[in-house]
Amino acid sequence: MALYRAHYRLSLAEDSGVFDNPFKLVPRTPVSMSPVTHKLCGEWFQDTHQIDYRSRAIFCTGDIKQAKTYLSSENVLIEVWPLGSYRLCFSERIRDLFEHLKCGFFQGDSNSSEEVRMELDSLGYQSYIDGGLHIAEDSGCEVMIIADSYGYRVVKDHS
DSSP, rough: EEEEEEEEGGGGGGSSEEEOOOOOSSSSOOOSSHHHHHHHHHHHHHHHHHSSSSOOEEEEEEOHHHTTTTTTTTTEEEEEEEEEEEEEEOOOOOHHHHHHHHHHOTTTTTTOHHHHHHHHHHHHEHHHHHHHOEEEEEEEEEEEEEEEEEEEEEEOOOO
């Protein structure tokens, strides 16, 4: 098994190598999720897991098909792994938190902080420090990994 993600092509120097965590110093800005929901989710992760995974992690999955849904003309599919010490978090119930929120419980910014917390509490998120990679890979679900840097390899044949 491996972890995969669609990654911005121009930020990678080679077909394999290392990249630094772009969210180590500057928090991730949500791409699809509303800023209000992103903030509420981040606060929940901070309170529950002592770190805001939504703003500090890269997102990947053990499901290559899921990762491929994020491909565009500007990015490539990569296999990715943390280098050195890392933290990871995932729920075996969530293939993609944005899709879960968009298609289910959350609609726009109308949910209260308490509603967001109750929903996230129900999803069974697990977090690990320097462990859990194989469990996360095997889950096929969205995995949030925080490390100082990551190794990668471009996946050329992913049809």
